[in-house]
Amino acid sequence: xxxxxxxxxxxxxxxxxxxxxxxxxxxxxxxxxxxxxxxxxxxxxxxxxxxxxxxxxxxxxxxxxxxxxxxxxxxxxxxxxxxxxxxxxxxxxxxxxxxxxxxxxxxxxxxxxxxxxxxxxxxxxxxxxxxxxxxxxxxxxxxxxxxxxxxxxxxxxxxxxxxxxxxxxxxxxxxxxxxxxxxxxxxxxxxxxxxxxxxxxxxxxxxxxxxxxxxxxxxxxxxxxxxxxxxxxxxxxxxxxxxxxxxxxxxxxxxxxxxxxxxxxxxxxxxxxxxxxxxxxxxxxxxxxxxxxxxxxxxxxxxxxxxxxxxxxxxxxxxxxxxxxxxxxxxxxxxxxxxxxxxxxxxxxxxxxxxxxxxxxxxxxxxxxxxxxxxxxxxxxxxxxxxxxxxxxxxxxxxxxxxxxxxxxxxxxxxxxxxxxxxxxxxxxxxxxxxxxxxxxxxxxxxxxxxxxxxxxxxxxxxxxxxxxxxxxxxxxxxxxxxxxxxxxxxxxxxxxxxxxxxxxxxxxxxxxxxxxxxxxxxxxxxxxxxxxxxxxxxxxxxxxxxxxxxxxxxxxxxxxxxxxxxxxx
Amino acid sequence: xxxxxxxxxxxxxxxxxxxxxxxxxxxxxxxxxxxxxxxxxxxxxxxxxxxxxxxxxxxxxxxxxxxxxxxxxxxxxxxxxxxxxxxxxxxxxxxxxxxxxxxxxxxxxxxxxxxxxxxxxxxxxxxxxxxxxxxxxxxxxxxxxxxxxxxxxxxxxxxxxxxxxxxxxxxxxxxxxxxxxxxxxxxxxxxxxxxxxxxxxxxxxxxxxxxxxxxxxxxxxxxxxxxxxxxxxxxxxxxxxxxxxxxxxxxxxxxxxxxxxxxxxxxxxxxxxxxxxxxxxxxxxxxx
Ligand SMILES: Cc1ncc(C[n+]2csc(CCOP(=O)(O)OP(=O)(O)O)c2C)c(N)n1
Ligand code: SF4
Numbered sequence: 001x002x003x004x005x006x007x008x009x010x011x012x013x014x015x016x017x018x019x020x021x022x023x024x025x026x027x028x029x030x031x032x033x034x035x036x037x038x039x040x041x042x043x044x045x046x047x048x049x050x051x052x053x054x055x056x057x058x059x060x061x062x063x064x065x066x067x068x069x070x071x072x073x074x075x076x077x078x079x080x081x082x083x084x085x086x087x088x089x090x091x092x093x094x095x096x097x098x099x100x101x102x103x104x105x106x107x108x109x110x111x112x113x114x115x116x117x118x119x120x121x122x123x124x125x126x127x128x129x130x131x132x133x134x135x136x137x138x139x140x141x142x143x144x145x146x147x148x149x150x151x152x153x154x155x156x157x158x159x160x161x162x163x164x165x166x167x168x169x170x171x172x173x174x175x176x177x178x179x180x181x182x183x184x185x186x187x188x189x190x191x192x193x194x195x196x197x198x199x200x201x202x203x204x205x206x207x208x209x210x211x212x213x214x215x216x217x218x219x220x221x222x223x224x225x226x227x228x229x230x231x232x233x234x235x236x237x238x239x240x241x242x243x244x245x246x247x248x249x250x251x252x253x254x255x256x257x258x259x260x261x262x263x264x265x266x267x268x269x270x271x272x273x274x275x276x277x278x279x280x281x282x283x284x285x286x287x288x289x290x291x292x293x294x295x296x297x298x299x300x301x302x303x304x305x306x307x308x309x310x311x312x313x314x315x316x317x318x319x320x321x322x323x324x325x326x327x328x329x330x331x332x333x334x335x336x337x338x339x340x341x342x343x344x345x346x347x348x349x350x351x352x353x354x355x356x357x358x359x360x361x362x363x364x365x366x367x368x369x370x371x372x373x374x375x376x377x378x379x380x381x382x383x384x385x386x387x388x389x390x391x392x393x394x395x396x397x398x399x400x401x402x403x404x405x406x407x408x409x410x411x412x413x414x415x416x417x418x419x420x421x422x423x424x425x426x427x428x429x430x431x432x433x434x435x436x437x438x439x440x441x442x443x444x445x446x447x448x449x450x451x452x453x454x455x456x457x458x459x460x461x462x463x464x465x466x467x468x469x470x471x472x473x474x475x476x477x478x479x480x481x482x483x484x485x486x487x488x489x490x491x492x493x494x495x496x497x498x499x500x501x502x503x504x505x506x507x508x509x510x511x512x513x514x515x516x517x518x519x520x521x522x523x524x525x526x527x528x529x530x531x532x533x534x535x536x537x538x539x540x541x542x543x544x545x546x547x548x549x550x551x552x553x554x555x556x557x558x559x560x561x562x563x564x565x566x567x568x569x570x
Numbered sequence: 571x572x573x574x575x576x577x578x579x580x581x582x583x584x585x586x587x588x589x590x591x592x593x594x595x596x597x598x599x600x601x602x603x604x605x606x607x608x609x610x611x612x613x614x615x616x617x618x619x620x621x622x623x624x625x626x627x628x629x630x631x632x633x634x635x636x637x638x639x640x641x642x643x644x645x646x647x648x649x650x651x652x653x654x655x656x657x658x659x660x661x662x663x664x665x666x667x668x669x670x671x672x673x674x675x676x677x678x679x680x681x682x683x684x685x686x687x688x689x690x691x692x693x694x695x696x697x698x699x700x701x702x703x704x705x706x707x708x709x710x711x712x713x714x715x716x717x718x719x720x721x722x723x724x725x726x727x728x729x730x731x732x733x734x735x736x737x738x739x740x741x742x743x744x745x746x747x748x749x750x751x752x753x754x755x756x757x758x759x760x761x762x763x764x765x766x767x768x769x770x771x772x773x774x775x776x777x778x779x780x781x782x783x784x785x786x787x788x789x790x791x792x793x794x795x796x797x798x799x800x801x802x803x804x805x806x807x808x809x810x811x812x813x814x815x816x817x818x819x820x821x822x823x824x825x826x827x828x829x830x831x832x833x834x835x836x837x838x839x840x841x842x843x844x845x846x847x848x849x850x851x852x853x854x855x856x857x858x
Contacts, residue, residue: 030858200857210853214845219649221642238853240835242845245649249642250675257639261615261646264633265654269646287636380850415613415631415647415654423579423626425634434581435626435634 001192004057005142006065008082009134011074013050020131021052022201022372024138027152028056029201029374031144032194036373036481038064049077056142058194062338062373062481066559070141070189072134074117076100086110091186093137095130111186120174125167132168136175140183143190146176202375204342204368204478205272208298209234211346212270214383217296218244219269221258223251223277226310227366228300231272252277256284260293264424266414268350272298275317276307282325285359287426289329292402292410292449294353294388296346298362300369301477303553312553313366315477316526321361322503322534328446330453332360333503337480339375342368345500347383354388356453357409363502365525367555368478388412393419401433404444408452453504461506462513464497470518471495471568473548476502476531479523479556486561494565502531505538514541519568523561527551574603579629585620590741590767591688595627597744598657598686601751602630607655615644617660617669619695620769621688624659638669641676644683652682652827655755659686662703663693666722670702673762677733680759682825684751687724687762690769691776698772708775724764725806725817729799734823735761736802737816740781741768746789746814753816759823766814781812788815797821 011017018039025035038053053064067087073079073094080100086092088108094100096114115137121129132153139149153168202210209231212220218239222232236246249255255271262269273281278299288295301317303309321333332352336345345362353360391399391411401422403410410431413420427435428442464472465487471494473483480498487493495517499506514520522532522545529547536542548564550556577599585591602612612630616622618637625632631654635643644658665673665687676685692710693699699712703724707716728736735757739747747765754761766781786809788794794815795801802818824832 026858198858200854202857206857213853214850219646221646240830242849245830245835247649247679250671253639254642254672254675257635257642258646258649260635261633261643261648262650263646264643265613265647265650267650269650283636284639291633378854380847383850413631414651416610416651418608418610421610421629421631423632423634425626426636427634 001190002069002188003192004055004059004061005070005189005191006053006055006068007070007072007138008051008053008068008078008085009072009074010049010051010078010082013048015074016131017050017074018052020134021054023152023156024135025054025372025374026201027135027139027144027148028142030198031148032197032199033058033191034060034199034374035201036062036064037371039370049075049081051078051082056191058192060374061485062478063485063558066557070138072138073098073100074130074134091189113183113186116178120171120178124171124174129167129171132171133175136172137179137183140176140179141186141189146172199374199376200378201372202339203230203370203372204336204339204364205230205300205370206234207339207342207375207378208272208346208362208364208369209238210378211343212296212350213238213242215268215347215350216385217268217270217350218242219259219262219267220271221247221249221255221262221269222271222273223249223255225274225277227302227369228272228274228277228298230369231298252280253284256281256295256297257287259295260284260288260291263294264291264415266416268296268354270296270298272300274300274302275304278317278320282320285331286325286327286329288359289325289331289449290327290426291424292357292412293424294357294360296349296353296360296362298346298364300364300366302366309553311366313555314525314551314553315365315479316528316530316551317363318502318526318530318534319528321363328450330356330358330449331503332356332358332453332456333363333501334360335363335476335499335502336368337475337477337498337500339368339373340378341500343378344382351384351386355386355409356456357388357412358449358453363477365477371478390414391417391420393417400431402429402431402445402448404431404448408448456501457504457507459501459506460509461501462497462499462509464495467493467495469494472497472513472517472520473523473565474499474520475523479525482556482558482561483523485558486565489558490562490566494568502534505534507538510535510539514539514544518544519546520544521546521548521565521568523548523556525550525555572603572606572608574599576609577602577629579627581627583627584623586771588770589620590690590769591621591624593741593744594659594686594688594747594765594767595624597739597741597747597751599628600744600748601755604748604752605755611653612655612657613644613647615640615647615656615658617664619661619664619693621659621661621664621767622695624688638664638667639672640664641669641672641685644685645676645679645681648681648683649827656683657686657755658683659688661694662687662689662691662701662724666724667702670722674727674731676760677728677731677762680734680823680826682758682827683760684754685760685762686751687764688767689724689764690767690773691721692769692773694769694772705775710772723806723811725811726803728762729803729806729818733762733818734759734820735816736818737761737763738811738814739763739765740785740814741765742778742782743787743814746787750816753819757819757823758828759820759825784812786813788813788817
């Protein structure tokens, strides 16, 4: 019996490899197990090897092991590329029509097991049934009952009709019969039973989409880009049902300007993109800052600059967003670290955007946006909507869109509101919204725009797991998952945490943190140590702030974190 | 009764005396009065340029955005609140250089807004640079030996791209312009009015006199049918685009948002905000 297992499923891209993994993960998640799936894929849609590495366990784990216990190969490439990852007591299943080279270190106890996948699939109708076949074999191995897999299969093929469901159910029967006869010897791979809790399987992009919907976002204008497209796809399906619209626009410039219009018009509006899109949006983001129009932008980061490595992971847009756009304007950057946080941060993002009337960026990264994983149930009761100061007509006073107030925030009058007519412009303007180049006014309005978000600097935005150490490892985005894993695996773990809001920086909390630690190690996926540099520029203490960086397009592995952080513990 | 006075906001435009843009502004104000649109239900969006200041002179909700992007902003506003009358306005540079792609896509998308092009075939605000609509040979600061590039033909590309309402006006022909703007606003879909609006300071070629001499009034063309795509296209070719009146209207046009409604979908503003716990659970179940 195993408390945790890692398995890699690989084959030719476009043949449903990933969905085989996902369906297995769904089945396991509904049985109470935690899963986490690392995808490797190229920009090619068909052809080329693709794989998904799935971690399965009775505890939540947000990283991929360096070794895998089981490889399930649909093609020779998978064995060729990944056999070196297999654990010394591991198991390599492969389709019996393949002829892989089967030698590895003789000392190891690796088993190569051919399975009649193609053959069974052919007997039961169509080639594509291979995937159900694979799920069956893996399910059997892990100790999942055939009935559970039936349920998953029926749900998956519901739309495709009875005939297809029947074929798939039949193939599962064949697989289990075959396995009973031939695979009993491998029962060491059975998972330790766990109590049944039906948990959802989601990616960061799924959670962001759902968060947006729950936050009352009813308009998304977007231009497709990896790794953000799923957000517009999801909302394109969901929004029309709940009163809302998704428009795939001509480019990201249109996207940002259209949501400025949408939000100005009174509807919570958003766009989702990645680095190249952010570059195109910068002028529009400045317009939102200047006109104090609330907008929410999801930036799921990938490797840049230019087209970089479009399907690989990086966290290198921080400088652009922190400092970026011409001129100076307030903006807020939220940095969720887990899928659950993607949901919460998105809802919070809409509330902050409307409360502070400025652009809010939810900064995700490829690993967070695309990694499917079992998550804890999202909390409906936590959904709160705060639309900030919205003008309702009164008899007496004269309406001023940019009235200077104690908290520097003024009432927004939505078009259509009587008595709220005003001018909005990207030019510097006075309290009425009318253009003026008066120096005194310029200064007042700059102060207004910046001072309104100052209270956010007083918040507690850094969540720390304490291990009684004088060292703190701090990260943003998906990197938190593997750090958490590393701390569980080392003898003397240090304190570690993640930051939820990078702009404005929670200065007050950070000052306390700087005082209480000897060393702070910032872990991030970029070359220029972007987060560490920002921290140093705002906090000084250059000698205390250290960096662990990686910029090869892949997320940190457990081993890397353990090795690097280990040095600080001793 | 709304009167024209209520559409003034008492700010005097910073345009040069004699600039065509004054008359276009007035035409929109008169049209709004004739249509009896309450001030707060009208939203005017403009880009950047001399023409960009347009929105700032109308007593309505007005949004002066960035160069070339009035159309995306205007479309966003309409999606958010379809009860509003949304009018976008901008120069020929705004709509056919930096913002050309948005113009073509707004045409395709057919969201129910009206787009006034304040066309002076020159960049006024930057003090006289060439525009993609400048005639070949036009001398400007950036084309000292005369423009070499073929001008874009706004009417023809709009038609070719499937526009559902196209009209052209001349700032001087007030009555016609007002009527055209009224028809444009009433049209269910994206309507574009290309308005010849001379720049008296920087365009010494396409002057008031020049336009008076060259423009053909389609209302005076016997038997001209605005519903006929082919005649419209031919007329634009024949007059080299120099004609005024409604050039083409597809009165069967259904705007984007109305198409959504016909498909049983609800565009933005129609729904109150929160979802119920039941809705939430239903969606979560998709991920189980
Ligand atoms: C991104 C950007 N590039 C350049 C400019 C400078 N600019 C302002 S208005 C303008 C062109 C104005 O010409 P047009 O749109 O024809 O309007 P007009 O002034 O003639 O009414 C330019 C290039 C700008 N504001 N923004
Ligand atoms: S420069 Fe030309 S377009 Fe600008 S205000 Fe003067 S006349 Fe009008």
